[in-house]
Amino acid sequence: MKVDLDLIRKYNVPGPRYTSYPPATHFTDEVDKDALMESIRRNNETQRDLSLYYHLPFCESLCWFCGCTTVITTDHSRSEGYLKLIDREMDLMKEHLNSKRKVVQVHLGGGTPTFLHPDEIRRLGDNIRKRFTISDKVEAGAEIDPRRITRDTIEALKEAGFNRASMGVQDHNPEVQKAVHRIQPYEMTKQAIDWLRECDFQSLNVDLIYGLPHQTVASFEKTLEDTLKLQPDRLAVFSYAHVPWIKPAQKILQDRMELPTPETKLQLLKLTIEKLTAEGYAYIGMDHFAKENDELRIAQRNKTLQRNFQGYSTRGGVDIYAFGMSSISQSQDAYWQNLKELPEYTASVEAGNLPIHRGYILTPEDHLRRRTIMRLMCDLELDYAHMSELLDLDFSSHYEQELASLEDMEADGLIEKTSSGLVVTELGRLLIRNIAMRFDAYQAERKEGRFSKTI
DSSP states (O other): OOOOHHHHHHTOOBOOOOSSSSOGGGOBTTSOHHHHHHHHHHHTTSOOEEEEEEEEOEESSOOTTOOSOOEEOSOTTHHHHHHHHHHHHHHHHHTTSOTTOEEEEEEEEESOGGGSOHHHHHHHHHHHHHHSEEEEEEEEEEEEOGGGOOHHHHHHHHHTTOOEEEEEEEOOOHHHHHHTTOOOOHHHHHHHHHHHHHTTOSEEEEEEEESOTTOOHHHHHHHHHHHHHTOOSEEEEEEOOOOTTTOGGGHHHHHHSOOOOHHHHHHHHHHHHHHHHHTTEEEEETTEEEETTSHHHHHHHTTOOEEETTEEESOOSEEEEEESTTOEEEOSSEEEEEOSSHHHHHHHHHTTOOOEEEEEEOOHHHHHHHHHHHHHHHHSEEEHHHHHHHHTSOHHHHTHHHHHTTHHHHHTTSEEEETTEEEEOHHHHHTHHHHHHTTOTTGGGOOTTSSOBOO
8 A cells, every 4th residue: 555645744733533423522420310221121131241340440650652551650559449349349330230230341441450460360350250141252351561470470361261362562672662752672562472372372462652752664564573573463553642631641741752753654654554464464544454354354354344443343233341440431422531530430339339420321323423523433434324214214314414524535536436335445444533533423513632642
């Protein structure tokens, strides 16, 4: 794939990642809590499959690029009390859950899930299994920090039922690592991956970030080459999201050193796409790449790919029930997010209350647009007849203005339109967020500074 940098620069504007629709910035603490609980009750009249997410916020040190909700501490004894809160929250929510629902996905995010001691990981796995019915074919993934694990950590994850891993690398270059306050030698990363393979983990994802201090085209090409030697099944190559008004620690990067220029950042993205696709990885869209035989790529070919708060997913028709501070749940009709700060989360759970802080209940039009944006971002096309059947309306007429607004994108080669639908081009995959924004009813009313740029 060849990338026109001038064209990419035109579309490099702030926009949502659409891990939800409406995006999380639309959630409010003024949501009707009674209506939200009624929505949860109705959701549990079904036997839809479940996806469980656990937010484990502790990190020993702060990576200065980080945009996650974290608690920085070297006191590992704090995780024991937090896990007890997770157990209590699971019990509180379980009172509202249909016991016949089966768990097909589990994900440990953070923070640093491997901050937990191996025995705590085993205990968490046991406590999940005690409370939920786990599918024999469950996809169970955990985010892993190679800097602070042993082989016992990996064995504990396996014994706890986990079969997939996602590993943060960001960049192999020592100068870049020092600049972002994350020292992680290549040999350390390789050792962790070797342990994962020895323990028969089914899938490995590696995260990289472009747009960090001291990155050059030559240095990032070396990072990509080193990563390819590790043969991950998937790669997530994220654009550094510089949002210091949300994450004050990021000011360190802009105050102490220069970030790559927009031109350099676009060259890094161009390099990434061309190099990874040349090496046999399929460009799923946005920041995601996968081997041709990976389930993510197969789901995309079969048009069963989904998108949620964990990014692209192979499982459709599932509801996410999330536990831990700041975690976000998603059902057919609503989103709800837990309290973001640990003291408030702790107080709520200890008082026997679900720690829900804010949320959103979808309108009928939200449902239509959520499905439209989902199919666009996952299938990379919109077949008007299929969408009409899916949404039970005349798609071309209902979204006449939105479709007309795509004329400039057609002229720029991002999409190809016919009388029966539209197809996203290879170049358009790079700008899929921008294309999806044309179907976002709330885009015009959003304030500046709520999102990172699309590239």
